[in-house]
Amino acid sequence: MRQRRRLAAAAALVCTTALSTACGGSSTESASTELEGRGPITYAAGKDEEGVNPKIIEAWNKAHPDQKVRFIELPSSADDQRQQMVQNAQTKSDAFTVLDLDNVWTTEFAANRWIVELPKDRFELDQFVPTTVETALYRDRLYGVPATSDGAMLYFREDLLRKAGVQPPKTWAEMRQACDEVLALPEAEGMSCFAGQYEKYEGLTVNFAEAVNSAGGVITDENGKPNVNTPEAKRGLDALIEGFRSGMIPREAITFQETETRRAFMDGRVLFSRAWPNQYSHAAGADEPSKVAGKFGVAPLPGVGGPGVSSLGGHNLAISTYAKNKATAVDFIKFATAAEQQRLRLDVGSLAPTRSSLYDDPAMQQKYPYLPLLKKSIEGAEPRPRVVNYGEVTDAVQQHVYAALRGEKSSQQALSDLQAQLQKLTG
Structure with a gap:
């Protein structure tokens, strides 16, 4: 199934980058007619913990004094970001021009006509990792440009694994065995085994999807059907439940989002953690004290039934239907997704690029040895459910999975209830 999806993505990319009428030339022409007006614009994005966006905007504003960009910083929570963007669209406000969308929102925003179609031939899409471009398409038309991607990796205490003579695990069973051996060391006293993101928010949907996909299952099929x-x-969900029940996952992790996971790893409280690439610079002590600086490594995610499968994270830049100065917005998106700006995002915040050249550059690989691993994670990643009403779907996932992790219902009951609710939501 994953192979068919990869082939579909490749086919979509070929069509995306072609300039012939058969592959959407007419839609490019229609998109261009809506993208008029030059002048000041806004850029709405989530809380910028890495400090990247001000640098990009400063560079743009210096070169375009008559078309300045003003940054609107939204909350750090993805759910709160989406809510504010939806409210802005539903009131037909022109307050937001360029939207920094979690890539899984693109289908929903495009289907509701909250964002405009973009001309495919303006953005060098053949130079992007194909799976990232796939997230920006709706009905084979382009509605966003991938600015960052995300593939999860397993962070581990390399020093402690080496001392115990243990290799990074490839499966959850191997990870449990590794923890048994490593946590017996005096240096590991008081540590727990593994942490991900299990609070009742978008990160729980991601972690659940990874467990299910790694066990050979899906949440929705290729057509969006539950x-x-x-x-x-069930095997994937049971692995998470058993992780909490056995103590492999510390009980406090039921409250973990990305920040809490990062701090637990940086403070030396967990041996392994599932995290996005932006944890790398933090753990290395680039911007705050880290007890694991120089002591950790990264590996592919372990899976429930074999090698792990990451959920495909990342963000697409899109233009609000109700915004003014859309021509300026197109140029800013092209600027903000150029190789130079993606290199800046990587250097400053360990944010995964969407351009293939940055992963394949020997100089970049020497600076960031994990790039080949990260590229494989992104290329093999599975998208979260690509459905029009994603907000309701992810809320349903969080509700039932969270209840199962807390022991309020069995895994079988949780999945049965979730299937029934998803069928109602997706029609």
């Missing part, structure tokens, strides 16, 4: 009440999905 198919989560399966033995494979």
Whole structure:
């Protein structure tokens, strides 16, 4: 199934980058007619913990004094960001021009006509990692440009694994065995085994999807139809439940979002952590004290039934339907997704690029040895459910999975209830 999706993505990319009428030339022309007006614009994005966006905006504003960009910083929570963007669209406000969308929102925003179609031939899409471009398409038309991507990696205490003579695990069973051996060391006293993101928010959907996908299951199929009440999905959810029950995952992790996971790893409280690439610079002590600086490594995610499968994270830049000065917005998006700006995002915040050249550059690989691993994670990643009403779907996932992790219902009941609710939501 994953191979068919990868082939579909490649086919979509070929069509995306072609300039012939058969592959959407007419839609490019229609998109261009809506992108008029030059002057000041705004850029709405989530809380910028890495401090990247001000640098990009400063460079743009210096070169375009008559078309300045003003940064609107939204909350750090993805759910709160989406809510504010939806409210802005529903009131047809022109307050937001360029939207920094979690890539899984693109389908929803495009289907509701809250964002405008973009001309494919303006953005060098053949130079982007194909899976990232796939997230920006709706009905084979372009509605965003990938600015950052995300593939999860397993962070581990390299020093402690080496001392115990243990290799990074490839499966959850191997990770449990590794923890048994490493946590017996005097240096590991008081540590827990593994942490991900299990608070009732978008990160829980991501972690659940990874467990299910790694066990051979899906939440929704290729056509967006729910198919989560399966033995494979149950195996994935059971792995998470058993992780909490056995103590492999510390009980406090039920409250963890990305920041809490990062701090637990940086403070030396967990041996392994599932995290995005932006944890790398923090753990290395680039901007705050880290007890694990120089002591950690990264590896592919372990899986429930074999090698792990990351959820495909990342952000697409899109233009609000109700914004003014859309021509300026197109130029700013092209500027903000150029190789130079993506290199800046990587250097300052360990934010994963979407351009293939940055992963394949020997100089960049020497500076960031994990880039080949990260590229494989992104190329093999599975998208979260690509459905029009994603907000309601992810809320349903969080509700039932969270209840199962807390022991309020069995895994079988949680998946049965989730399947029934998703069928209602997706029609």
